[in-house]
Every structure is written in C-alpha cells, then in structure tokens.
Amino acid sequence: xxxxxxxxxxSDVTKLMVIEAPHVAQKAKAGQFIIVRIDENGERIPLTxxxxxxxxxxxxxxxxxxxxxxxxxxxxxxxxxxSTFVGPLGHPTEIENFxxxxxxxxxxxxxxxxxxxxxxxxxxxxxxxxxxxxTKDLLFWEDKMKAVSDELHICTDDGSHGRKALVTxxxxxxxxxxxxxxxxxxxxxxxxxxxFVSQTTKPFGVPTIVSLNTIMIDxxxxxxxxxxxxxxxxxFVCVDGPEFDGHKVDWGNLLxxxxxxxxxxxxxxxxxxxxxxxxxxxxxxxGK
Amino acid sequence: MKIPRQPMLHQDEHVRRANFxxxxxxxxxETAKKEAERCLxxxxxxxxxxxxxxxxxxxxxxxxxxxxxxxxxEAMKVKNNLPAICGRVCPQESQCEGKCILGKxxxxxxxxRLERFVGDYELAHRTCPLNAAPPTGKKVAVVGTGPAGxxxxxxxxxxxHTVTMFESLHGPGGVLIYxxxxxxxxxxxxxxxxxxxxxxxxxxxRSDHVIGRTITLDELLxxxxxxxxxxxxxxxxxxRIPGINLNGVxxxxxxxxxxxxxxxxxxxxxDTPVKAGRKVAVIGAGNVAMDAARCSARIQHLxxxxxxxxxxxxxxxxxxxxxEIPARAEEVHxxxxxxxxxxxxxxxxxIMGDSTGKVVGMRCIRMELGEPDxxxxxxPVPIAGSxxxxxxxxxxxxxxxxxxxIVFVDAEGLERTKYGTAVADNDTGRTxxxxxxxxGDVVTGAATVISAMGAGKRAAADINKFLKGEAAW
Ligand SMILES: Cc1cc2nc3c(=O)[nH]c(=O)nc-3n(C[C@H](O)[C@H](O)[C@H](O)COP(=O)(O)OP(=O)(O)OC[C@H]3O[C@@H](n4cnc5c(N)ncnc54)[C@H](O)[C@@H]3O)c2cc1C
Ligand SMILES: Cc1cc2nc3c(=O)[nH]c(=O)nc-3n(C[C@H](O)[C@H](O)[C@H](O)COP(=O)(O)OP(=O)(O)OC[C@H]3O[C@@H](n4cnc5c(N)ncnc54)[C@H](O)[C@@H]3O)c2cc1C
Ligand code: SF4
Ligand code: FES
Numbered sequence: 146x147x148x149x150x151x152x153x154x155x156s157d158v159t160k161l162m163v164i165e166a167p168h169v170a171q172k173a174k175a176g177q178f179i180i181v182r183i184d185e186n187g188e189r190i191p192l193t194x195x196x197x198x199x200x201x202x203x204x205x206x207x208x209x210x211x212x213x214x215x216x217x218x219x220x221x222x223x224x225x226x227x228s229t230f231v232g233p234l235g236h237p238t239e240i241e242n243f244x245x246x247x248x249x250x251x252x253x254x255x256x257x258x259x260x261x262x263x264x265x266x267x268x269x270x271x272x273x274x275x276x277x278x279x280t281k282d283l284l285f286w287e288d289k290m291k292a293v294s295d296e297l298h299i300c301t302d303d304g305s306h307g308r309k310a311l312v313t314x315x316x317x318x319x320x321x322x323x324x325x326x327x328x329x330x331x332x333x334x335x336x337x338x339x340x341f342v343s344q345t346t347k348p349f350g351v352p353t354i355v356s357l358n359t360i361m362i363d364x365x366x367x368x369x370x371x372x373x374x375x376x377x378x379x380x381f382v383c384v385d386g387p388e389f390d391g392h393k394v395d396w397g398n399l400l401x402x403x404x405x406x407x408x409x410x411x412x413x414x415x416x417x418x419x420x421x422x423x424x425x426x427x428x429x430x431x432g433k
Numbered sequence: 434m435k436i437p438r439q440p441m442l443h444q445d446e447h448v449r450r451a452n453f454x455x456x457x458x459x460x461x462x463e464t465a466k467k468e469a470e471r472c473l474x475x476x477x478x479x480x481x482x483x484x485x486x487x488x489x490x491x492x493x494x495x496x497x498x499x500x501x502x503x504x505x506x507e508a509m510k511v512k513n514n515l516p517a518i519c520g521r522v523c524p525q526e527s528q529c530e531g532k533c534i535l536g537k538x539x540x541x542x543x544x545x546r547l548e549r550f551v552g553d554y555e556l557a558h559r560t561c562p563l564n565a566a567p568p569t570g571k572k573v574a575v576v577g578t579g580p581a582g583x584x585x586x587x588x589x590x591x592x593x594h595t596v597t598m599f600e601s602l603h604g605p606g607g608v609l610i611y612x613x614x615x616x617x618x619x620x621x622x623x624x625x626x627x628x629x630x631x632x633x634x635x636x637x638x639r640s641d642h643v644i645g646r647t648i649t650l651d652e653l654l655x656x657x658x659x660x661x662x663x664x665x666x667x668x669x670x671x672x673r674i675p676g677i678n679l680n681g682v683x684x685x686x687x688x689x690x691x692x693x694x695x696x697x698x699x700x701x702x703x704d705t706p707v708k709a710g711r712k713v714a715v716i717g718a719g720n721v722a723m724d725a726a727r728c729s730a731r732i733q734h735l736x737x738x739x740x741x742x743x744x745x746x747x748x749x750x751x752x753x754x755x756x757e758i759p760a761r762a763e764e765v766h767x768x769x770x771x772x773x774x775x776x777x778x779x780x781x782x783x784i785m786g787d788s789t790g791k792v793v794g795m796r797c798i799r800m801e802l803g804e805p806d807x808x809x810x811x812x813p814v815p816i817a818g819s820x821x822x823x824x825x826x827x828x829x830x831x832x833x834x835x836x837x838x839i840v841f842v843d844a845e846g847l848e849r850t851k852y853g854t855a856v857a858d859n860d861t862g863r864t865x866x867x868x869x870x871x872x873g874d875v876v877t878g879a880a881t882v883i884s885a886m887g888a889g890k891r892a893a894a895d896i897n898k899f900l901k902g903e904a905a906w
Contacts, residue, residue: 401790
C-alpha cells in the first residue's frame with residue numbers, strides 16, 4: 146500500500162497528491178509516468194510524475210477528474226492509501242540548451258509541463274510558456290510557471306482570465322516573430338490541443354514534442370493497448386514514449402482510440418455515483 | 434475385466450458458456466483410484482520419459498492406488514512443485530500420456546487428471562511441508578513470478594538462502610494469473626501455491642517493481658549474491674497488415690489481462706472495462722487463442738443474459754489445418770463444444786474500419802498446405818484469387834509473443850539472441866553475465882508451464898551449488 150501524504154485542491158476538478166513511494170522516487174525523472182490502481186477492484190491508470198523528492202521518497206501527481214478512477218482518487222484524503230503505484234515508466238524528457246523554447250500546457254497538462262519548463266530553464270534555455278484552460282477555475286500554477294519562464298502567456302476559452310483565445314494563437318504569434326527564433330516546442334494537454342499545436346508549428350518547421358496519453362493497462366509493453374500510429378508505423382506509448390514527434394502522429398487514429406471505451410466509462414461513472422449515493426443514504430439512515 | 438479410461442466430470446457446455454467457473458471438475462477419490470488401477474507400472478516407464486521434467490509417474494500412481502496420498506504427493510514433488518497447476522494445463526497428449534504404453538492399443542492412463550487429483554489433495558491437506566534449511570546469509574533475487582520464477586524461488590529458499598521476488602504487475606503468478614482464465618485454472622489454486630511457498634519459506638514478494646526501470650539488474654547484483662530472470666515472453670506481436678490500429682483490434686494479452694488479471698468480466702463491479710463485440714475473430718490457434726476465444730464467448734453470453742439479446746459469434750481464424758493446431762487437444766475440444774467456429778486454412782490480409790475508426794470487417798485469403806518448412810509442418814500457401822470478406826467487429830491477435838526488453842535495460846553483458854531471448858545454458862540456466870541465471874519463456878520464447886518450471890529447477894540447482902561454493906562461475 147502506498148500512502149497519500151498530502152492532498153491539494155488546485156481547482157474544482159484538479160487535485161494534487163504527494164504519495165509515499167520510495168522505490169519510484171529513487172529513479173524518477175521529469176517526463177516519466179507512474180501507474181496507479183486505487184484498490185483491489187481498481188483499474189490501472191497512468192499519471193505523469195509532476196514532481197519527486199528522492200530524500201523524502203515521494204512522488205507528486207496532479208490529475209483531473211474525468212471518469213470513475215480519477216473521481217474516486219480525487220475523493221481520497223491524506224492518510225488514505227492506494228494499492229498499486231508502479232514506476233517510473235517511459236523515457237524521461239531530453240533536456241539540452243536549445244536556445245529559445247516554447248512550453249505549452251493545456252488544462253491538467255500544466256502540471257507535467259512545469260518540471261520540463263523548469264529543467265529547460267535550468268539548462269540555460271530562454272523559456273516562453275503558454276498555458277491555457279477552458280475557464281479560469283481550471284487554471285493553476287500560474288506563479289510557478291511564471292517563476293521558470295522568461296515570458297508567460299495565459300489563455301482561457303471563455304476569456305475569464307488572461308486572453309480569450311486558444312493556446313495556438315499566442316503560439317502562432319511567437320513563431321511568426323522572427324526575432325525569437327524558436328528552436329523547439331513542447332506541448333502537453335488534451336489530445337486535440339496537442340494536435341492543433343503540432344499543426345501550428347509544422348509550417349514553421351519547428352520540432353514539436355508531445356506527450357501522448359493513450360489508454361494503458363500494464364505500462365510495460367505487454368498488452369499493446371497503448372499503441373499509436375506514427376508516420377513510420379505503430380509504437381507503444383508506454384515503452385517507446387510517452388513523448389513523440391508531434392508532426393508524425395496520426396491524430397485521427399489517436400483521438401478515435403481514446404474514445405473506444407466511452408460507453409463503458411460512462412457506465413462506470415454512473416455505477417460509482419449510484420454506489421456513493423446508496424452509501425450516503427445508508428450512512429444517513431444508520432445515523433437516525 | 435479391463436477398466437476403461439475414467440471420464441472426468443465437466444460443467445455442462447451450455448451452462449458454462451455464461452460463467453467463468455472451472456470447466457473440468459476433476460476426479461473423485463473413487464474414479465482416481467480406478468484410473469490408477471489401469472497403470473501397468475512399467476519397469477521402463479515411457480510416460481516419465483515423455484515428461485519434460487521426468488515426474489516419477491509410476492511411483493506416484495502406485496502410492497495413489499494404495500491409498501497413501503502423502504506418499505503420492507511426496508513422489509510427485511520430487512520433480513514437480515506445482516502439480517495442481519500442471520495437472521490442469523500441461524499438454525499431456527503430447528507428453529506423458531502421448532508416450533504411455535497403454536496408448537499404443539487403447540487409451541493411455543489419464544496421468545494429467547491423476548496429477549491434478551494429487552495436487553488438489555496436497556492443496557487441501559498440505560501433506561508435504563515446505564521446510565527451509567538454516568539460514569545461509571546469502572541473498573537471491575528472482576525476477577518474474579511465473580512458473581519459472583516460482584519454482585526457482587522455492588528450490589533456492591529451501592536451501593536456506595533469503596529469496597526476494599520482483600514482479601512488475603500488481604500481483605504474482607505471471608501468465609498463470611493474467612493469461613490463463615479462471616475456467617481453466619482457478620486463481621485460488623495459483624494463489625494457494627504462492628502464499629504457501631511465501632509463508633513457509635519466508636519468500637518476500639515485491640510487486641509493482643519493473644526491473645530495468647524501478648531497479649536495474651546491475652543494481653540488483655550489487656545487493657544480491659545471485660539473480661534469476663524468469664520474466665517470460667509477454668511482448669505481443671501484431672500482424673503487419675493494414676488496419677491494425679483500428680478500434681476493436683487488440684492483442685490477446687490485452688484482452689486476457691483485462692478479463693483475467695483485472696476481472697473485466699465483472700465490470701462495472703471491477704473498474705476495467707472489456708469489450709467482446711458481436712462478431713469476434715481470434716487470429717491464431719494456440720492455447721492463447723483458445724483462451725481468448727472462450728473468454729470472448731463467455732462475455733458475449735454474459736452480456737446477452739444481462740441485456741436479453743442474442744450472444745453473437747466467435748471465430749478462430751487459423752492459416753493451417755486442424756492437424757497443426759498447437760493448442761492442447763482438450764482445450765480445442767472444449768472450445769468446439771462451446772460453439773467457437775473454426776475457420777481453418779484462412780489468413781487475414783486486411784482489417785477494415787468505418788469512418789469512426791471502428792472495425793467492421795476483415796479481408797481474408799484461403800490457404801493450402803505446401804511443402805514442410807523448417808519446423809517440419811507443412812507450410813501454408815495463399816490460394817490466388819480466393820480473397821473474401823468476413824464481417825467482424827473485434828479482432829484479437831494471438832500470434833505469439835517475445836521477451837519484453839525492459840529487463841535488459843542497464844544490464845551490460847546480458848546477451849540476447851536476434852529473437853530477443855536471453856542466451857542461457859540449457860543445463861544450468863547460466864547467462865553470459867556473471868551471477869545471472871535465466872529460464873522459462875525469456876530463454877525459450879513462448880513455451881509451456883512445465884518447461885518453464887523445469888528451467889527454474891535446473892537453475893536453482895546450479896545457484897545452490899554456486900552459493901555453497903561447489904561450483905565456480
Ligand atoms: C503517460 C500518461 C500520463 C498521463 N498523465 C496524466 C496526468 O498527469 N494527469 C491527468 O489528469 N491525466 C493524465 N493522464 C490521463 C489519465 O490517465 C486519464 O485521465 C485517466 O486514465 C482517466 O481514468 P478515469 O477512470 O478517471 O476516466 P475514464 O472513465 O477512463 O475516462 C473518462 C474520459 O477520459 C478519457 N480518457 C480515458 N483514458 C484517457 C487517457 N489515458 N488520457 C486521456 N483521456 C482519457 C475518455 O475518453 C473519457 O472521455 C495520463 C495518461 C497517460 C497515458
Ligand atoms: C493465454 C495463455 C495460455 C497458456 N496456456 C498454456 C497451457 O495450457 N499449458 C501450458 O503448458 N502453457 C500455457 N501457456 C504458456 C505458459 O503459460 C508459459 O510458457 C509460462 O507461463 C512461462 O513461464 P515463465 O515463468 O517463463 O513466464 P511468465 O509466466 O510469463 O511470467 C513472467 C513474469 O515476469 C514478469 N516480468 C516481466 N518482465 C519483468 C520485469 N522487467 N520486472 C519484473 N517482472 C517482470 C511478468 O509480469 C510475469 O509475471 C499459456 C500462455 C498464455 C499467454
Ligand atoms: S507408461 Fe502408462 S502404464 Fe506404463 S507406467 Fe507410465 S502411466 Fe503406467
Ligand atoms: S500499456 Fe500495455 S503495452 Fe503499453
């Protein structure tokens with residue numbers, strides 16, 4: 146069992162947790178991920194390593210509640226434990242001094258882009274960061290991003306904070322500004338966002354790294370469930386990635402694969418909420 | 434009067450289609466004894482020669498016949514630590530029973546069923562206590578908790594060495610847990626064996642540890658006196674045909690892991706969903722393919738019961754003929770009873786999808802058998818112009834697997850063949866890297882439970898010699 150040492154609520158649907166897992170912390174690097182399973186009945190879900198502390202033996206994860214497992218995890222408190230926590234998995238991000246770089250974080254993708262931006266900054270790069278979300282309440286870590294960026298752009302779809310725009314708008318302006326000579330772009334966020342970021346950078350010929358979030362089970366190359374189509378064939382996100390060249394990804398295929406279990410995921414949420422309601426009811430009745 | 438081969442009770446084929454309970458119900462004491470009576474107690478037992486680990490078959494059958502169960506267990510365990518498992522999953526027809534002298538004229542002794550009976554007796558009564566010798570202070574790491582790793586761990590721990598097992602998944606057992614379904618090998622049998630060994634011998638099992646990522650092999654070597662690799666061959670192969678990334682195409686590993694390890698058939702009480710469409714095609718005809726097909730059929734029937742609909746179809750698509758089917762005969766038989774449709778001499782050439790990326794069909798070509806190939810089997814050759822389309826919504830690839838490369842990360846000097854398997858000596862399990870032994874599927878490629886156990890046993894014997902100083906590296 147792996148204990149939740151700390152929990153922070155970053156937004157209505159975004160939670161941060163610090164988990165005790167010395168064996169993972171020992172090896173963790175930015176860009177890698179872990180797989181967590183809440184309890185005996187749980188599914189294995191992948192989450193990026195947002196931060197780690199080798200001395201304390203802890204890993205920080207940040208997740209958005211989208212379905213049954215993340216909702217259930219989000220309902221847990223400091224002191225509770227999860228039954229599986231395995232990693233670090235996947236390849237770490239390769240950090241070098243590239244010159245000027247752009248780091249894009251969409252929604253919960255702000256969490257994993259942060260350690261990358263920080264490492265790039267420490268590596269001597271000029272870091273331009275662009276973060277965005279649907280609405281103000283979903284944004285977090287503005288200050289942290291600011292601290293590691295030379296320039297920070299903030300967008301919301303509804304204009305409730307920062308600029309009312311998609312993240313690709315400021316990106317395009319930055320790319321068009323010849324004086325900045327962007328060497329490389331990192332983008333982490335929903336698949337659709339990464340797709341459009343890649344489409345935006347392509348005409349400029351700027352290499353673009355995306356971190357793909359396919360559905361996974363084992364995370365060790367055993368099931369093939371996480372495979373993505375690239376220009377040069379299929380690869381497994383868990384062992385060959387999670388970072389890939391955004392210009393080579395078949396986004397249509399990725400988006401379609403992500404929706405494969407939609408019906409079941411909905412059923413799982415309904416089942417979970419129902420169960421919780423019944424539990425609440427039982428507790429309430431028991432109290433009478 | 435000559436005793437006929439004793440039948441074993443089975444769950445009714447129509448009932449079992451909609452549940453995951455064990456299909457074969459085993460012998461009763463009476464039928465087991467009756468079957469044991471049939472054995473001729475050959476002086477030169479061919480059955481033992483046919484067994485990859487040379488189980489003392491006439492000896493255990495004799496004890497069983499005399500009603501001395503503890504003695505039967507003891508004779509069995511000289512060579513085989515896990516009889517309840519082997520009795521259920523070994524391909525007896527091509528091993529012990531295939532060689533049994535009675536099979537020349539009539540039906541061979543049902544050695545597998547007797548083995549299972551003895552194994553189950555031991556699970557229930559624990560007549561063969563696992564004792565460890567006094568502690569030696571030596572430490573051994575066993576990577577992978579499948580049959581190879583388990584067998585090695587037990588034999589090493591019995592000598593008094595401290596054994597730690599590492600497993601990347603959240604629980605031990607390897608293919609026995611994530612691959613082979615409950616209806617063929619109940620999880621309770623596997624867990625029973627593992628828990629017993631862990632408890633009696635103080636073997637520690639560290640799940641959630643991916644060697645090569647969480648800890649590297651070189652790091653293990655810094656802490657342990659010897660390391661055994663039993664990491665299996667879990668990396669799935671996909672056919673190189675168009676449409677392979679469509680929704681509804683998956684590896685048998687993915688499907689079986691969802692079903693067995695994650696208990697997907699109990700969704701939504703368990704969280705991992707699993708889909709088996711209305712028309713499932715399983716490509717391949719090994720044990721893995723049979724398991725995927727039979728799990729698909731069960732899920733279809735469960736869904737049909739829940740929703741009041743018709744169950745659908747499951748096809749095995751195989752490019753050779755019935756004679757070449759590599760799966761255990763019993764499983765092929767069970768699959769047919771359960772209504773699985775066999776499309777033999779058929780090979781897929783393309784998977785077709787709709788506009789949303791979902792599988793809607795498969796283009797296949799008919800095959801005929803040509804000259805024997807390197808494996809001695811007649812090579813399937815496509816018949817020109819025989820292409821046709823099959824309507825399917827799920828395609829499960831069961832085409833064989835290769836060793837997972839992760840364990841080789843940061844393990845300098847651990848040699849691999851061009852097939853990705855570890856290079857290891859057949860008799861001792863020694864690899865090209867000092868103090869590292871390997872055995873099972875990681876060395877042979879996908880094989881059998883008993884061959885993995887045999888390799889684990891041979892490696893354990895050599896590790897024990899090495900740790901005692903009786904054999905230098
Ligand atoms: C390498 C990797 C790293 C990830 N890191 C993070 C992270 O740091 N923080 C975070 O919040 N999420 C991360 N994800 C996504 C996260 O794994 C999913 O959100 C989670 O599995 C959803 O589980 P659920 O049961 O709550 O929802 P489900 O019921 O499984 O799904 C609900 C909705 O989410 C979509 N979905 C399902 N699985 C995924 C997926 N893997 N990625 C994206 N959408 C999905 C479904 O289409 C559905 O609409 C990562 C994914 C990968 C592969
Ligand atoms: C569906 C299916 C049905 C089968 N049916 C039969 C049958 O009826 N009869 C028969 O004899 N054989 C059958 N087999 C084959 C048999 O199961 C295998 O040959 C046998 O399990 C191999 O044993 P092993 O110990 O070498 O490896 P495995 O059983 O594969 O165990 C390897 C273990 O190592 C773990 N591992 C891998 N890499 C790492 C790592 N880097 N770090 C930590 N742990 C790791 C894996 O998670 C796994 O638990 C079947 C196989 C499958 C897949
Ligand atoms: S070959 Fe058959 S009859 Fe002879 S000892 Fe073995 S099981 Fe008995
Ligand atoms: S998650 Fe199973 S192969 Fe990647």
